Amino acid sequence: MPTLWSRWLDLVDAAPDAPAVVHAKAGEEPFRWRRGELLAAASRYAAQLAAEGVRPGDVCALIVRHHRDFYPLYLGVAAIGALPAVLAYPNPRLHPAKFREGLMGMSRRSGLDWLLVERDLEAIVRPLTAGSGSTIRELLFPLEWNRGAGEVMEVFPPGPADDAAPCLLQHSSGTTGLQKPVVLSHRAVLEHVSVYSRSIALSPSDRVVSWLPLYHDMGLIAAFHLPLASGIPTMQLDPFEWVAAPILLLEAIAAERGTLTWLPNFAYNLLADRCRDDEMEGIALDSMRMFINCSEPVRAESHARFLARFARYGVRPEMLAACYAMAETTFAATQTAPGEPARVVAASREALAEGRVRSAGAGDVVRACVSSGRPIAGCVVEAVDGERRRLPAGQVGELRIRSGSMFDGYRHYPEKTAEVLADGWYYSGDYGFIDGGECFVVGRKKDIVIIAGKNIYPEDVEDLVGNIDGVLPGRVVAFGVDDDALGTEQLCVVAETECAGDDAQGRLRRRIVEAAMQIDITVSRVYLVSPRWLVKSSSGKPSRNGNRVRVLEELGAAAAAQTE
Amino acid sequence: MISPELKDIILRVLRLDDVELHDATTAAEVPGWDSLSHVAILSAVEEAYGIRFRTMDILRLRTVGDLQALVDRKSGTASGARP
Numbered sequence: 001m002p003t004l005w006s007r008w009l010d011l012v013d014a015a016p017d018a019p020a021v022v023h024a025k026a027g028e029e030p031f032r033w034r035r036g037e038l039l040a041a042a043s044r045y046a047a048q049l050a051a052e053g054v055r056p057g058d059v060c061a062l063i064v065r066h067h068r069d070f071y072p073l074y075l076g077v078a079a080i081g082a083l084p085a086v087l088a089y090p091n092p093r094l095h096p097a098k099f100r101e102g103l104m105g106m107s108r109r110s111g112l113d114w115l116l117v118e119r120d121l122e123a124i125v126r127p128l129t130a131g132s133g134s135t136i137r138e139l140l141f142p143l144e145w146n147r148g149a150g151e152v153m154e155v156f157p158p159g160p161a162d163d164a165a166p167c168l169l170q171h172s173s174g175t176t177g178l179q180k181p182v183v184l185s186h187r188a189v190l191e192h193v194s195v196y197s198r199s200i201a202l203s204p205s206d207r208v209v210s211w212l213p214l215y216h217d218m219g220l221i222a223a224f225h226l227p228l229a230s231g232i233p234t235m236q237l238d239p240f241e242w243v244a245a246p247i248l249l250l251e252a253i254a255a256e257r258g259t260l261t262w263l264p265n266f267a268y269n270l271l272a273d274r275c276r277d278d279e280m281e282g283i284a285l286d287s288m289r290m291f292i293n294c295s296e297p298v299r300a301e302s303h304a305r306f307l308a309r310f311a312r313y314g315v316r317p318e319m320l321a322a323c324y325a326m327a328e329t330t331f332a333a334t335q336t337a338p339g340e341p342a343r344v345v346a347a348s349r350e351a352l353a354e355g356r357v358r359s360a361g362a363g364d365v366v367r368a369c370v371s372s373g374r375p376i377a378g379c380v381v382e383a384v385d386g387e388r389r390r391l392p393a394g395q396v397g398e399l400r401i402r403s404g405s406m407f408d409g410y411r412h413y414p415e416k417t418a419e420v421l422a423d424g425w426y427y428s429g430d431y432g433f434i435d436g437g438e439c440f441v442v443g444r445k446k447d448i449v450i451i452a453g454k455n456i457y458p459e460d461v462e463d464l465v466g467n468i469d470g471v472l473p474g475r476v477v478a479f480g481v482d483d484d485a486l487g488t489e490q491l492c493v494v495a496e497t498e499c500a501g502d503d504a505q506g507r508l509r510r511r512i513v514e515a516a517m518q519i520d521i522t523v524s525r526v527y528l529v530s531p532r533w534l535v536k537s538s539s540g541k542p543s544r545n546g547n548r549v550r551v552l553e554e555l556g557a558a559a560a561a562q563t564e
Numbered sequence: 565m566i567s568p569e570l571k572d573i574i575l576r577v578l579r580l581d582d583v584e585l586h587d588a589t590t591a592a593e594v595p596g597w598d599s600l601s602h603v604a605i606l607s608a609v610e611e612a613y614g615i616r617f618r619t620m621d622i623l624r625l626r627t628v629g630d631l632q633a634l635v636d637r638k639s640g641t642a643s644g645a646r647p
Binding site for chain 1: 599623
């Protein structure tokens with residue numbers, strides 16, 4: 001069996017001048033890596049990394065911004081049999097100490113050996129080396145090595161030999177430092193890429209265009225490894241530029257004649273709402289085969305809005321596909337078939353809340369559930385009850401997955417692995433149902449809030465807010481509420497306080513928002529309530545769902561008016 | 565100087581009572597100003613002033629002062645030219 005590196009070498013042998021990665025930067029000509037040049041640059045990075053002491057099996061955390069040498073650097077790590085782990089570059093909002101704490105936690109959990117970073121981060125991350133109790137051996141600043149440019153080589157290094165060896169480490173999404181590390185082998189990634197390619201009928205004429213960050217499995221596997229191992233070009237946009245100017249994605253699709261892109265649900269709303277007609281002039285989207293909605297619950301309204309906005313530019317209903325994916329199964333578990341629109345089931349909301357799927361009739365409140373498609377080859381998805389017994393079609397339960405590209409467990413985290421992995425099944429914590437052989441995801445077992453594709457654990461926010469002066473300790477709940485306009489969720493915090501008066505409450509509200517910002521979380525609504533207001537659950541702790549209902553019923557309108 | 569009009573728009577989108585805004589203030593220093601609200605602020609500013617920002621204008625913004633200067637330039641009310 002091949003390894004990632006040997007697959008890339010084969011592709012270079014077949015067509016060294018074929019396009020591989022197109023690096024886009026707004027206002028500049030894109031930089032185009034051809035296969036041969038990319039692997040030559042990767043080989044030069046590999047040689048330097050080895051000279052610095054990086055050994056096979058070492059974990060190399062890459063924390064660099066959008067840069068054209070990121071790709072050969074990543075491949076260079078893989079070439080010596082070390083494991084690249086792409087981590088998010090710290091947002092300016094994130095407090096440096098919090099970022100460092102997160103990295104420390106991650107280093108202990110994931111066993112990071114090297115930090116490959118930009119010089120700008122040196123002062124923040126230097127304390128994590130020698131003597132700090134972290135596993136990090138040294139910082140490296142590879143972008144200063146300038147190994148990108150140079151001669152194309154005649155002979156490339158052979159790369160790792162064992163296809164069962166680990167090839168990369170990715171993290172399940174979540175709060176920095178608490179994310180769970182997933183290690184994947186060459187075989188798992190290549191098999192997954194091959195199976196998933198068939199499910200989307202990938203062909204040599206495909207072109208991926210993506211703004212997704214590569215620290216996320218959707219960006220890394222779908223928009224980077226898949227095209228790279230399949231020999232099709234992928235254009236990579238800067239995520240920070242894209243979110244400020246969403247039109248960049250559509251311009252890139254038009255310019256490159258893109259055919260595939262993966263997007264979290266909020267992106268459909270953002271694109272539909274923020275791309276103006278005058279900007280759209282000359283942009284054609286008819287080259288696209290699929291916009292694949294993934295990583296957030298898929299909303300029928302977002303698809304409808306996107307279609308209504310861009311139909312005149314060539315978007316057709318059958319281009320709007322969906323995928324159910326997770327780092328634990330390498331990436332995809334289910335996928336809409338190419339050429340078919342994602343199916344929508346108009347279910348009764350009331351019946352759904354009781355765990356049954358019933359078509360909405362007259363007088364029913366409708367919940368439009370969008371299908372994430374059928375399981376891809378080698379995958380089985382089932383809904384199960386609380387005892388983990390399989391439920392018949394049309395009943396809502398936790399979704400469990402069996403996959404040919406299943407992870408072996410979280411690295412150094414047996415207790416977490418035992419919670420989710422049993423008898424070859426991965427228990428996802430997502431609620432959903434199977435209908436007509438297709439998978440519909442409708443909610444979460446845990447109270448995770450997903451904002452713009454990013455998972456947020458309410459506990460993290462509650463712990464933080466509960467320690468703020470003025471908030472009664474432990475008397476806080478955080479939860480998500482749907483924001484249909486944005487096509488995602490927004491985070492609400494309810495805190496008990498003895499603080500009275502508009503000024504004092506205004507200051508406290510502000511302190512809460514600012515504290516959350518320091519861990520890079522945006523709190524959209526803060527409701528301050530008097531002591532003993534919060535509804536308790538049977539365990540004596542404030543109940544998230546109970547208070548969510550109470551807040552929306554009693555305070556929603558009043559508090560919204562107060563803060564606006 | 566950040567004009568009261570611009571400040572009002574920012575406060576309204578971010579649902580803030582008040583916040584100090586100087587030329588050198590960056591989004592990261594303002595409660596609630598993240599990447600999604602950034603886009604909302606820019607849209608609200610465009611609407612309020614009846615102006616349109618270009619992609620590169622948006623990507624060059626680093627501070628609130630940059631945004632004020634851009635608004636002034638686009639709406640033809642650069643402070644120096646004001647009567």
